[in-house]
């Protein structure tokens with residue numbers, strides 16, 4: 001299997017109706033706030049797009065549209081009358097996505113330009129560019145599909161503390177070659193570790209910044225300290241155990257998961273002649289929104 005096929009195969013399982021993550025997110029808006037996508041300024045961008053698309057024709061390319069979460073938000077009732085949405089992804093579960101009567105969904109590799117109409121007023125690539133083999137080249141490809149004065153918004157994984165980076169690489173090297181079901185079952189051990197660490201009472205206090213180790217002074221609960229600096233072991237009691245496993249599976253199993261410093265993303269934007277209009281970061285991801293020249 002090629003890397004691309006492996007990515008597609010992974011996400012075909014992750015977004016399958018068996019695991020039903022789409023319904024979980026739609027029915028548990030409060031729980032979904034724990035997801036990185038809800039902690040970065042995507043909702044503001046979606047509101048802007050919805051407003052513009054209710055007034056004039058507005059085209060959106062959702063590159064790597066996943067299980068349709070962005071479409072669900074852009075096309076929420078009342079569906080903006082002049083929204084023209086194209087979503088593309090390589091997984092085999094696109095048929096699980098509601099098209100709201102406005103969406104075109106294509107099985108397509110976003111590292112290549114779309115065969116259909118372009119350019120787009122908005123190009124969105126949320127939490128996906130780092131899963132492509134050459135994310136910088138993917139960014140250039142996406143920018144080429146942007147209309148003059150258009151907006152591109154991406155999120156990419158953030159680089160973590162060096163111990164966490166090393167553990168991520170080691171565990172990923174062992175988990176990536178596993179077939180889907182074995183990797184999913186293995187992800188349950190990360191869920192169990194996260195759960196037990198969360199149940200462990202007490203605080204860890206670090207008296208001074210330790211920049212070489214990527215640790216800032218402060219008090220941390222046990223799971224947050226270990227999660228942020230040593231090993232990703234996601235657990236959230238508002239998620240089912242299976243959906244916690246899905247989040248850990250999402251981290252450890254796709255063949256590519258590049259991580260970046262904010263400056264590296266800035267450099268991508270500069271080399272494409274884009275103006276950065278908004279940035280934000282969490283421990284997990286960087287958000288960057290840019291405008292192309294008119």
Ligand SMILES: C[S@@+](CC[C@H](N)C(=O)[O-])C[C@H]1O[C@@H](n2cnc3c(N)ncnc32)[C@H](O)[C@@H]1O
Pocket residue numbers: 007008011037063064065066067068069070088089090091108109110111125126127128131132250
């Ligand atoms: C973590 S999900 C994010 C989905 C969606 N953007 C969201 O934020 O809800 C990553 C997605 O990237 C897709 N993907 C990875 N590589 C791709 C490629 N080369 N072409 C198209 N989609 C790709 C995967 O299939 C998966 O659906």
